[in-house]
Amino acid sequence: MGKDILSAYQIADFILRDMWRLQPKDVSRRLLERGVAKKDISLAFKFALPIAFLDEQIFGSGNGAKMTFALRPVNFFTGYAHLSDGQEESYYVFVNGLYRQLRQERKYRRIFLLDKEGNRVCNEYKQEPRPSLASILLTTAVHEVRHRLQNKEKIDMFSPADAYRLDNPYIKSFIRYRMILFMEKAVVWRKQKKQADYIESETSPKEFDAGLIEHIASSELYRGGMTIERLIRITRLQPHN
Ligand SMILES: [Zn+2]
Numbered sequence: 001m002g003k004d005i006l007s008a009y010q011i012a013d014f015i016l017r018d019m020w021r022l023q024p025k026d027v028s029r030r031l032l033e034r035g036v037a038k039k040d041i042s043l044a045f046k047f048a049l050p051i052a053f054l055d056e057q058i059f060g061s062g063n064g065a066k067m068t069f070a071l072r073p074v075n076f077f078t079g080y081a082h083l084s085d086g087q088e089e090s091y092y093v094f095v096n097g098l099y100r101q102l103r104q105e106r107k108y109r110r111i112f113l114l115d116k117e118g119n120r121v122c123n124e125y126k127q128e129p130r131p132s133l134a135s136i137l138l139t140t141a142v143h144e145v146r147h148r149l150q151n152k153e154k155i156d157m158f159s160p161a162d163a164y165r166l167d168n169p170y171i172k173s174f175i176r177y178r179m180i181l182f183m184e185k186a187v188v189w190r191k192q193k194k195q196a197d198y199i200e201s202e203t204s205p206k207e208f209d210a211g212l213i214e215h216i217a218s219s220e221l222y223r224g225g226m227t228i229e230r231l232i233r234i235t236r237l238q239p240h241n
Helices: 003-010 024-033 038-059 098-106 133-152 169-191 196-202 205-223 228-235
Strands: 014-016 066-070 078-081 090-094
Touching: 024 038, 038 066, 038 090, 038 098, 038 133, 038 228, 078 133, 133 205, 133 228, 169 196, 169 205, 205 228
Parallel strands: 066 090
Antiparallel strands: 078 090
16 A cells, blocks of 8 residues: 555554564553454464565565554555655554454455466366465565565556566466456445545555465465465566566
8 A cells, every 4th residue: 555545544543653663562562451352463463473574584674664553444454555755664454353354354365276377277266265364464464565665666566458468377367367356346345335545545556566466475375385485576576577
């Protein structure tokens, strides 16, 4: 998520910025004082850790972005935002209600499984495997760190047009899948009367790109043999390399 959504975060009831530098015990205590449930807090740490880990792998230690544990204004698990000058950046974990929301969303999440040639492994959506909790946590980290790469390194992003431009059938299949998902989501959001700025941020080029990378990571994780090096390569993937 980019600066367009930052204003939504700023009006939210943030607990503390930069909690990451505090001891987890202190973070927990302060969240408990704010009435956040224990299971939400422990899940929030599970989301935060892989983000911090992958971030350090990619940007190096000492270059980490802040980690903010926030009360949720919106239906996201996590986020990344920065001010328009590219500074003041932070990852976010939206803590309260996290456990319940994850449980709800897991009913719908599937892994779009492709073989190396870009052929779909399952014919039907229903046959597609469900991601494990570990997979959700790790691919969420890939998604958020990808946003930081978009901001800090201005990497080339994937776009729907790459479904026609690229030679790689594997990546092209993922892009087409992502396009279908986007269209389906847009219909649902309109029915749910989601606010325009929500739809705009979720269908932005940055979200398309980060979501695509997340799908690729999810599929590759499921196939097994994932290493840190491969995960970094996927997080850094660009249309022309
Ligand atoms: Zn995002």
